[in-house]
Amino acid sequence: MIFLDFIFYAFIAVVVIQAIFYIFFFIKFTLLKQEKKSRKNIDISVIICAKNEAENLQNFLPLIINQDYPDFEIVLINDASHDDTLKVMEQFASQHENIKIVNVKNNETFWGNKKYALTLGIKASKNEFLLFTDADCKPVSKYWIRHMSSHFSKKKQLVLGYGGYSKIKNSLLNKLIRFETLVTAMHYFSFAKLGIPYMGVGRNLAYTKNEFFKNNGFINHIKVQSGDDDLFVNQVANKKNTAICFLKNGFTESIPKTTFKDWFKQKRRHVSTAKYYKLKHKILLTLIYSSQLLFWVFAIALFITTYNWQIVLALFLFRIIIQYTIFGIPSKKLKENDLLVLLPFLEVFLIIVQLTIFINNLISKPNYWK
Incomplete structure (x- = not known):
């Protein structure tokens, strides 16, 4: 039970971190309206x-x-x-x-x-x-x-x-x-x-x-x-x-x-550059991706054990609702709104791919420019 207590409180912390990113970071683009700039005709x-x-x-x-x-x-x-x-x-x-x-x-x-x-x-x-x-x-x-x-x-x-x-x-x-x-x-x-x-x-x-x-x-x-x-x-x-x-x-x-193989190789090249980012960017991006991973890992573990399942379900739905709300408008802005139906599934799939890429890049160097 002590271990489940730890998982439960860690899950709460992860949901809070995710909520902070969605409400205070990603909402900036959600609420942003693109200003139509005057035509400059610069060479x-x-x-x-x-x-x-x-x-x-x-x-x-x-x-x-x-x-x-x-x-x-x-x-x-x-x-x-x-x-x-x-x-x-x-x-x-x-x-x-x-x-x-x-x-x-x-x-x-x-x-x-x-x-x-x-x-x-x-x-x-x-x-x-x-x-x-x-x-x-x-x-x-x-x-x-x-x-x-x-x-x-x-x-x-x-x-x-x-x-x-x-x-x-x-x-x-x-x-x-x-x-x-x-x-x-x-x-x-x-x-x-x-x-x-x-x-x-x-x-x-x-x-x-x-x-x-x-x-x-x-x-x-x-x-x-x-x-x-x-x-x-x-x-x-x-x-x-x-x-x-x-x-x-x-x-x-x-x-x-x-093909998944070709895309996986491409993403390995892209992800390999992140380690050269500025420290503040690496910290923020690590928090985003690790909190996404832990959200699903902790949620699945708590649902399987039915530990405080009512609270876990409420927190799970809270985070999902925030995600749909914040993603909805940007997906329309970028003409990708057909993806919303599969949002949770695509997120889990992408998390698994990113984790696999991270492990592969630790083991071997990816291929580069053709």
């Missing part, structure tokens, strides 16, 4: 780093070329591809004067390092304002550049956008992928609104060239293969220089993985 460079992405460039590059924006260049970085990526780039460049190609060959010092290729692309860009996406991404509207660039100002030098994944009908894996993306976005948007931005996604991210070189680019984590987006944001973002953009027309959409 901007869209930067796309591609490695073996010939087919995706063929399909998605026209959607960027046809953006409704007066003056922008497209910097295409061929990162030592061995397919027809460079050939596709050259075909588009021959037809559009605003396309610039940076052809990166393998370098012994920076072998397979995307940050090296990106740095060369940034240096080659002609404009101060930079907008990043991936070769397998597409803007959801022709106003993507307009919406993302409108958030730049004298103070705001970094803009965090939303990069979602396309929907695949009747696919549980697809729902899990989109749920993880929704949760991550809710975290980094909420934290940015609180004045403690900690990450962004390279599928939809913008910052100034001055901010990049003022902070010595990727030099502080150049030996870390992954993290050209989140580690850079973690390094330079603060409450004064960071803006967020979550209007639908400012979204990008990527092709999701279709």
Whole structure:
């Protein structure tokens, strides 16, 4: 009984911690209304780093070329591809004067390092304002550049956008992928609104060239293969220089993985960078994920033993109701509201995956940039 007493009181503490995060942290994004910024028409460079992405460039590059924006260049970085990526780039460049190609060959010092290729692309860009996406991404509207660039100002030098994944009908894996993306976005948007931005996604991210070189680019984590987006944001973002953009027309959409194995490998790479975050961010993120894990572990243990089951059920429902309430509006904002029906199941599934990834990354290093 003493052990069950401990579990019971620990469960109460975990519910309190979860409630604090939902009510005082995540609610910031839930209640936030996106202000429509005035059109600035600043000169901007869209930067796309591609490695073996010939087919995706063929399909998605026209959607960027046809953006409704007066003056922008497209910097295409061929990162030592061995397919027809460079050939596709050259075909588009021959037809559009605003396309610039940076052809990166393998370098012994920076072998397979995307940050090296990106740095060369940034240096080659002609404009101060930079907008990043991936070769397998597409803007959801022709106003993507307009919406993302409108958030730049004298103070705001970094803009965090939303990069979602396309929907695949009747696919549980697809729902899990989109749920993880929704949760991550809710975290980094909420934290940015609180004045403690900690990450962004390279599928939809913008910052100034001055901010990049003022902070010595990727030099502080150049030996870390992954993290050209989140580690850079973690390094330079603060409450004064960071803006967020979550209007639908400012979204990008990527092709999701279709096998659990491929997605698991991808997430291993993404998760591996978290250990390089600033200490305050690591503490907060650890509290979030560990309290989620313990909530379900303690709840299941207490339900099985029926220990104080009435109180446990009340606390369980209290937390679930808060979760649905706080998640509801953001899921609609980010056009992922179909996920709400499976919310508890997807959360448990994701917790198990994250725990497995954490253990795997302790045992071996994940694979990196293609």
